[in-house]
Amino acid sequence: MSARAENLLGRRLALLAILLIFLLPVAWLLTTAWKQSSQIFSIPPTLYFTPSLDQFRSAFAFFDIWSLVKSSLIISVGSAVLSLLLGVPAGYALARSRSRLAVGTAYFFLAIRMIPAVAALIPFYLLMRDIGLLGTWWAVILINTMLNCAFVTWMMFSYFRALPPDMEEAALTDGCTQFGAFWRVAVPSARSGMIASALFCIMFAWNDFLFAMFLTRTDAKPISVALLTAYGTQDITWGTLGALAHFSTIPIVLMALVLNRYFVQGATNGVQ
Amino acid sequence: MADLTASRTGLIPMSGDYFASRRAFLFLLAAPAVVYVIVFGLMPLAQGAWYSLFDYNLQRPNRTAWVGLGNYVRVFSDPAARAAIVNTFVFTIVGVTLQLIAGFAIALLLWRDDRFNRFCLAFILIPVTVTPLVVGLVFKAMLGADYGIVGYFLSQGGIGPRSGLLSDASTALWVLVAIDTWQWTPLMALILLAGLKSLPMDVLEAATADGATARQRFAMIVLPLMLPSVFLALVLRVMDAFRVFDIVYVTTGGGPGDATQTLMVLAAKEGLSFFNIGYASAIGNVTILFIALLASVLLLAVRGADRRINGR
Numbered sequence: 001m002s003a004r005a006e007n008l009l010g011r012r013l014a015l016l017a018i019l020l021i022f023l024l025p026v027a028w029l030l031t032t033a034w035k036q037s038s039q040i041f042s043i044p045p046t047l048y049f050t051p052s053l054d055q056f057r058s059a060f061a062f063f064d065i066w067s068l069v070k071s072s073l074i075i076s077v078g079s080a081v082l083s084l085l086l087g088v089p090a091g092y093a094l095a096r097s098r099s100r101l102a103v104g105t106a107y108f109f110l111a112i113r114m115i116p117a118v119a120a121l122i123p124f125y126l127l128m129r130d131i132g133l134l135g136t137w138w139a140v141i142l143i144n145t146m147l148n149c150a151f152v153t154w155m156m157f158s159y160f161r162a163l164p165p166d167m168e169e170a171a172l173t174d175g176c177t178q179f180g181a182f183w184r185v186a187v188p189s190a191r192s193g194m195i196a197s198a199l200f201c202i203m204f205a206w207n208d209f210l211f212a213m214f215l216t217r218t219d220a221k222p223i224s225v226a227l228l229t230a231y232g233t234q235d236i237t238w239g240t241l242g243a244l245a246h247f248s249t250i251p252i253v254l255m256a257l258v259l260n261r262y263f264v265q266g267a268t269n270g271v272q
Numbered sequence: 273m274a275d276l277t278a279s280r281t282g283l284i285p286m287s288g289d290y291f292a293s294r295r296a297f298l299f300l301l302a303a304p305a306v307v308y309v310i311v312f313g314l315m316p317l318a319q320g321a322w323y324s325l326f327d328y329n330l331q332r333p334n335r336t337a338w339v340g341l342g343n344y345v346r347v348f349s350d351p352a353a354r355a356a357i358v359n360t361f362v363f364t365i366v367g368v369t370l371q372l373i374a375g376f377a378i379a380l381l382l383w384r385d386d387r388f389n390r391f392c393l394a395f396i397l398i399p400v401t402v403t404p405l406v407v408g409l410v411f412k413a414m415l416g417a418d419y420g421i422v423g424y425f426l427s428q429g430g431i432g433p434r435s436g437l438l439s440d441a442s443t444a445l446w447v448l449v450a451i452d453t454w455q456w457t458p459l460m461a462l463i464l465l466a467g468l469k470s471l472p473m474d475v476l477e478a479a480t481a482d483g484a485t486a487r488q489r490f491a492m493i494v495l496p497l498m499l500p501s502v503f504l505a506l507v508l509r510v511m512d513a514f515r516v517f518d519i520v521y522v523t524t525g526g527g528p529g530d531a532t533q534t535l536m537v538l539a540a541k542e543g544l545s546f547f548n549i550g551y552a553s554a555i556g557n558v559t560i561l562f563i564a565l566l567a568s569v570l571l572l573a574v575r576g577a578d579r580r581i582n583g584r
Contacts, residue, residue, distance in 0.1 A: 011381055012388060014381060015378075015381050015382070015388075015389070015392045016392075018378060018381070018392075018396065019392055019395055019396055021454075022395075022396050022398060022399050022454070022457075022458060023395065023398060025407075025410045025411065025414065025454070026398065026399070026402055026406075026410065028410065028414065028421065029406065029409070029410045029413065032413075086304050086305040086308055087305055089301035089302070089304070089305070090301060090302045090304070090305035090306065092298075092301060093298040093299070093300075093301035093302035094302055096298055097295075097298045097302075099295075105302065105306065109305075109309070112309055112313055112314075114511045114563060114567065115313070115317070115560065116514075116515035116517070116535075116536050116539075116556065116559050116560065116563070117515070117517065117536075118515075118517055118536045118539045118540045118543070118544075118556065119317070119320070119515075119536075119539065119553075119556030119557070119559060119560060120313065120316070120317065121544070122320060122539070122543040122544065122549060122552050122553060122556065123316035123317060123319045123320035123323070123553065124312065124316045125544070126316075126319070126549070127312075127315075127316050127319075142312055143312065145308070145312075146308065146309060146312040146313045147313075149305050149308060149309065150305075150309055150313075153305050178293065178294065178297040179297070182297075182301070203401060206403070207401075207402075207403035207404065207405070208403075209403070209405050209518070210517065210518070210521075210540070214544055224403060224405055227405055227406065227409070228405060228522070231409060231522070238413055241409065245406050245409070248403060248405075248406060249401075249402050249403065249406055252401050252402070252403070253398055253401050253402065255401075256397065256398070256400075256401040257394055257395075257398075260394045260397075263397065263401075264393070264397075264462065267397075267400070267459060267462050267463070268462060268463055268466040
C-alpha cells in the first residue's frame with residue numbers, strides 16, 4: 001500500500017471512531033426502549049438482547065403520546081409557517097432595499113436571535129398573562145415565532161442578497177406587478193433557502209421545552225415537556241423514557257438526515 | 273445615490289413614481305416582521321428592564337418598591353449570582369475552546385469532498401439536532417454511579433467521586449463542559465469546513481509545488497486564511513454557550529450547591545420558580561450585556577482578520 005492510500009485509510013478510520021463517539025450516546029438511549037428493564041443497566045452491558053415492546057407499552061400507558069406529538073406538531077409547524085410568512089418578505093425587502101437602514105435592520109434581527117430564551121420568557125410570560133393567552137398553544141407559537149422570524153429574516157436576507165435581481169427586473173419590465181415579481185419570480189428561486197429556514201424553525205420549536213413548560217396548560221403540553229415530567233416521576237423507568245425519547249428525537253433526526261443538504265446550507269448560512 | 277435603484281439592464285422605466293412605489297412596496301414587506309419583533313420581543317424586554325429597577329415579586333403584587341440599581345448590585349454581590357457569573361464564563365471559555373480544537377480537527381479530516389466524507393458529515397451532525405433535554409438525560413443516565421454504564425465502571429475502578437461525576441461539586445461543571453462539547457463540536461466542524469472549502473486552492477497547490485510540507489501549509493496558509501471563519505464560529509458558539517440553560521437544568525439544576533449555577537439557570541429559578549421578577553430581569557439584562565460585550569470583541573477580531581487578509 002502506498003503511503004498515500006495508507007494515509008487515506010487512517011483518516012477514514014479516525015472519522016469512523018469520531019462518528020461512534022457522536023452516535024453511541026443517542027443510540028444507547030434509544031436501545032434502552034427495546035430491552036426489558038432488567039437488561040438496561042445490567043453489568044456488563046448486554047450487547048445482545050431479545051427486542052421487547054414492553055417499554056413502549058408502558059410509555060403508551062403512562063402518556064397520551066399521540067396528543068403530545070400533536071401538540072409538538074402544532075407548535076413547531078405553526079411557528080414555522082408564521083416565521084416564514086413574516087421573515088421571507090422581510091428578508092427580501094431588506095436585501096433589495098438600497099436604503100442604509102436596511103442593513104442595520106438586518107443586523108437588528110440577527111441581534112434579536114441572540115437574546116437568551118429565559119430573559120425573553122419572563123416579561124413575555126407577564127404579557128401573555130395580561131392578554132389572556134397564557135396556557136394556550138398560541139403563547140408558545142408566538143414566542144417561538146418572535147425568535148424564529150428573526151432567524152428567517154436574517155437567513156433570507158443573506159439568501160436574496162446572493163441572488164442577482166436580474167430576473168425580477170426582467171419580469172417588472174414585462175409588466176409584472178411588484179408583488180408578482182416578488183411572489184412568482186424571487187420566492188421560487190429562493191426555495192432552498194426557505195426549506196432550510198423551515199427546517200431550522202421546526203427544529204428549534206420542537207426541541208424547546210422551556211417556553212412550552214411555562215406557557216402551556218397540561219392539555220396543550222408537547223412531547224418535550226412530557227419527557228421532562230416523566231424524568232422526575234418515580235414509576236417511570238429509563239426504558240419508558242427511552243421509548244418516549246423515540247418520539248421526541250427521531251422525527252427531527254430523520255428530517256435533518258433526509259434534508260441534509262438544506263440542513264448544511266442553513267447551518268452555515270445562518271451565521272455568515 | 274439615486275441611480276442605485278437603477279436596473280442592471282437599464283430597461284425599467286425610471287420615473288420618480290417607480291422609486292416611490294418600489295420603496296413603499298419593500299417597506300410594506302418588511303414592516304410586519306419588524307412590528308412583530310418589537311411587540312413580542314423588544315417591548316417585553318424593555319418592560320423587563322423597567323421591572324429590574326423594582327423589588328417586584330408576583331406573589332406580593334402590592335409591594336413593588338423602587339430599588340433603583342439595587343437588583344444589579346445584588347447580581348454582583350450575592351454569592352449564588354457571583355458563582356453563576358464565574359461558572360458561565362468558565363463553561364463558555366473552556367467549552368468553546370475545546371469545541372474549536374476538536375471541530376477544526378474534524379473539519380480537516382472531512383475537507384476532501386468525497387462520498388465517504390459527505391456520509392460521515394451527515395451523521396456526525398446528529399447531536400446538533402437532538403434536543404438538549406434528551407442529551408442531558410442520556411448523559412445523566414450513563415454517568416450515574418450506581419447504575420450508569422459509564423458511571424458504574426468509573427466508580428468500580430475508583431476513578432472520580434463516589435457519588436458520580438455529576439453529583440460532585442468538583443467535577444460537575446467539567447462534565448457539563450464535556451456534554452456541551454459533545455453536542456456542539458459537530459456544528460463547529462461544519463462551519464469551519466465551509467471556511468476550508470472556500471480557501472483559494474491555487475495558493476495551496478502552488479505551495480505544494482514549491483515543496484511546502486503539510487505542516488508548513490497549515491501554519492502559513494490555512495490557519496491565517498481561516499481566521500475570519502474561526503472568529504465567526506467563535507461568535508456563534510460563545511453567544512450560545514453563554515446562555516446555556518437546558519442541559520444544566522436537566523442534569524444538575526445548578527447544583528450541587530452552586531457548583532454548576534449559570535446565569536440563565538439562576539434567572540429561571542428566581543423568575544419562574546420564586547417569581548422575583550425584578551431580580552430575575554436584572555440577571556437577564558446583565559447576561560445580555562455580557563453577551564453583547566463578548567460578541568463585539570469577537571466581531572472586531574473578525575474585521576481585523578478580514579482586513580489583514582484582504583490588505584485593506
